[in-house]
Amino acid sequence: MTNRRNTIQKDLVRNAVxxxxxxxxxxxxxxxxxxxxxxxxxxxxxxxxxxxxxxxALRKIEVPDGPNRFDFTLNNHYHVRCVKCGDISDVDMDEIPNLLERIHNTHGIKFLDYDILFKGICLKCREKEKEELHGQKGNV
Structure with a gap:
């Protein structure tokens, strides 16, 4: 890793995240x-x-079929992506211990790291669906 100087722009970006x-x-x-x-x-x-x-200083979350995200939580943890709005949140659970070592490697791959991304529907989207459903019942 090269030793880079701190710049105002770098501080702005870090602080924004x-x-x-x-x-x-x-x-x-x-x-x-x-x-x-x-x-x-x-x-x-x-x-x-x-x-x-x-x-x-930051962690990149690679998101399939969407823009990468940036996270200030640096330790290994898992994420959930809302299938409705695309928001990504942390999952509150302990990291699976020794996950990379526990993989049954039958293809000769050298595993380096992982990102686990669960799918779900966030609270905001669930509440929005509930409101829309109630609105439809009122119009019947």
Whole structure:
């Protein structure tokens, strides 16, 4: 790992991820910073996200069929993605101990790491569905 200097832009990006308190996309970070610093470039934000991941200050969550997300919780943990709105949240459970060592490797693959992403429906979307259902019953 190369020793990089701290820059104002890198601090802005790191602080934005922490302040937003959710699993954010790179574009959400850009839009958040742009409100206070309208001259910041999208490339600057994206580049600094990559640097912060490389330095171990942020964690990247690769999302199938969606934009990658960035997380300030660095220890191994699991996530759930709402199939309705796409929001990603932490799953409150202990990490499965020695998961990589427990894999039955029959294909000669060297396992490096993992991201476990559960699917579900978040509370907001469930409540919205409930409201829509009640609204439909009232119209019958």
């Amino acid at each position: 922490y302040e937003m308190k959710k699993h954010v996309t790179a574009n959400e970070v850009y839009e958040f910073i742009k409100e206070a610093y309208p001259t910041i470039g999208k490339g600057t934000v994206y580049r600094n996200l990559d640097i912060l991941i490389e330095e171990g």
